[in-house]
Amino acid sequence: MWPLIKITYREMISKRIFAITLLMSLAFLVLFGVATWFVGEKISESLQQESDLKVMKTFFSTQLLGMGLYFGSFITALLAIFSSVGIISSDVESHQIDTWLARAITRRTYLLGKFFGLASLLAIYSALMFLGLAGINQWVGNGAMAVQLTAWQIFSAMGCFVLLPIILVCVALLLSSVTTTVTGGIILIILYGIGFIGGFVEQLGALLQDQSLINIGIVSSLLFPADSLFRMATISLFDTADNPISFATQGIFGTASPPSPAMLYYSLCYGLAALLLALRIFQKRDV
Amino acid sequence: MGEHVIETWNLSKQYDGKGGCKEITLQVPRGSVFGFLGQNGAGKSTFVRTMLGLLHPTGGKAMMLGHPIGTVESRQKVGYLPELFRYPDWLTGRQLLEYHADLCRLSRSERKKAIRDVLDRVGMAGRERERIRSYSKGMQQRIGLACALLSDPELLFLDEPTSALDPIGRKEVRELIASLRDQGKTIFLNSHLLSEMETVCDYVGIIHRSELVVQGEWRKLSMVKPQLEITLEVPEGRTLVWPPFLSGVRQVRKRDSREVWLAELDREEQVPVLLEALIAGGIAVHEAARKQQSLEEVFLYWIKRKEEEAHVAAHQNHL
Numbered sequence: 110m111w112p113l114i115k116i117t118y119r120e121m122i123s124k125r126i127f128a129i130t131l132l133m134s135l136a137f138l139v140l141f142g143v144a145t146w147f148v149g150e151k152i153s154e155s156l157q158q159e160s161d162l163k164v165m166k167t168f169f170s171t172q173l174l175g176m177g178l179y180f181g182s183f184i185t186a187l188l189a190i191f192s193s194v195g196i197i198s199s200d201v202e203s204h205q206i207d208t209w210l211a212r213a214i215t216r217r218t219y220l221l222g223k224f225f226g227l228a229s230l231l232a233i234y235s236a237l238m239f240l241g242l243a244g245i246n247q248w249v250g251n252g253a254m255a256v257q258l259t260a261w262q263i264f265s266a267m268g269c270f271v272l273l274p275i276i277l278v279c280v281a282l283l284l285s286s287v288t289t290t291v292t293g294g295i296i297l298i299i300l301y302g303i304g305f306i307g308g309f310v311e312q313l314g315a316l317l318q319d320q321s322l323i324n325i326g327i328v329s330s331l332l333f334p335a336d337s338l339f340r341m342a343t344i345s346l347f348d349t350a351d352n353p354i355s356f357a358t359q360g361i362f363g364t365a366s367p368p369s370p371a372m373l374y375y376s377l378c379y380g381l382a383a384l385l386l387a388l389r390i391f392q393k394r395d396v
Numbered sequence: 397m398g399e400h401v402i403e404t405w406n407l408s409k410q411y412d413g414k415g416g417c418k419e420i421t422l423q424v425p426r427g428s429v430f431g432f433l434g435q436n437g438a439g440k441s442t443f444v445r446t447m448l449g450l451l452h453p454t455g456g457k458a459m460m461l462g463h464p465i466g467t468v469e470s471r472q473k474v475g476y477l478p479e480l481f482r483y484p485d486w487l488t489g490r491q492l493l494e495y496h497a498d499l500c501r502l503s504r505s506e507r508k509k510a511i512r513d514v515l516d517r518v519g520m521a522g523r524e525r526e527r528i529r530s531y532s533k534g535m536q537q538r539i540g541l542a543c544a545l546l547s548d549p550e551l552l553f554l555d556e557p558t559s560a561l562d563p564i565g566r567k568e569v570r571e572l573i574a575s576l577r578d579q580g581k582t583i584f585l586n587s588h589l590l591s592e593m594e595t596v597c598d599y600v601g602i603i604h605r606s607e608l609v610v611q612g613e614w615r616k617l618s619m620v621k622p623q624l625e626i627t628l629e630v631p632e633g634r635t636l637v638w639p640p641f642l643s644g645v646r647q648v649r650k651r652d653s654r655e656v657w658l659a660e661l662d663r664e665e666q667v668p669v670l671l672e673a674l675i676a677g678g679i680a681v682h683e684a685a686r687k688q689q690s691l692e693e694v695f696l697y698w699i700k701r702k703e704e705e706a707h708v709a710a711h712q713n714h715l
Binding site: 111112113115119120124203204205207208209210211212214393395396 | 449451474491496553
């Protein structure tokens, strides 16, 4: 399987989308750092004048980090979708897959090699993105905007953050095994969109105490648990589960309706089921 | 393992009961060059892709190198050059070969030697560090051939291996095939370029509209319809009368009083009967030589025969 993982690494690295995403991610981190520095400076000045602005500082720091993580998660998801949705189908369409599969390897090895290659590279990317954002929050501007974080908070939040691209890869491989690159890409983007928009609808429903909106959110999270994973990451990071003022401290990225802990297991099962289904379909299909 | 590296029994791969290949039963002897002939769309590539496990058969069964097709074991010592040769263009030729060597589980030292050897064999030495996207079609086909040869396979599937090559490249590939056969390798050659096939093939199988029409040693197949080139002279007062059992006869050329005719017979046994009839008719027969039929003639003969059989069967069904 290792040769296939290596090929997948090289394929990813040689793709223009990967290089562009890396450069844009660096630009984003620089921008995020500059913004954090300026806000930190402003907050530090204000704190010297009015000591009761501590609540404001907490609000701004979690708000800024939540925003950064949201956008970071969005970039990671897009990279995961665009780099993995054609990983099987485009090779089948171009017949590049023929010479690989004519070798003495099983289709399971081929697909798992692709999966581990993609998933590990995206996991590294998303972990670096997460740590970059958290690091900027902690150290830029002498930590003026630092959210109080423990190692466990960082670790558990990063776990949820990294899980999203891995689950996207599982679903992308499933779609790539059954349909064309374009169709798979469209389906996956819509699924991801439903998951995220549904998440916002659920939070709105919780604020307005409207059960229908909450149910829409729950169903959309079951369809694709992207938003639940992001919210689990922020809850772990800001330690705001069951905190009634969570939404107030985190603004639009707050969680008025926290996902059930079972959602984590659901997400894991969701990804695993997609991968197993992809294996089953790929083994039976003609290429 | 038996004498045959490929054996199939009614192997079919059809799409909604149409196209592809249908009930193919054939044997490919070890150490031979087997030419699989057919028109475009006859089902040649479908058959090869089914043998390699890229397509799942819809019927029948097949063994390759002593193992059922679709298994890893059956592909252990197989090389393949596809008709639609497309390789990751972001790799260099050398990187492509290195990845394939990894998949073939070649050790580092074996890999180095094997890559050097195959690059030499296909005439790509010195160009291996260039990206595949900068290769011409012919070079891509050559690097594909290098990939197929990399693991020193016992059985090599070459699907239209010279389609992108110039005349010199074609000649080199023919020589390569001949040298591989001399090493005891078996080559399954898919092509519709009959003139190229006849110089290298030992055995042929002819596929027409998904079905195998005939298979066997091609020199024997070429004798199915004996042709005799007869140089004769018709004396004054005599008339040349051809016996009615000939299935065809035409004058090839005439020089002075000598005429050269090409007579087509149905059976081998008719050759002496024909000559006796001519002599008995007072015709001076100066020379009679068996004419070796070209592969194209053999191919067209069997295709025509198959078409006629199909026509008769359709007529009977209609009645």
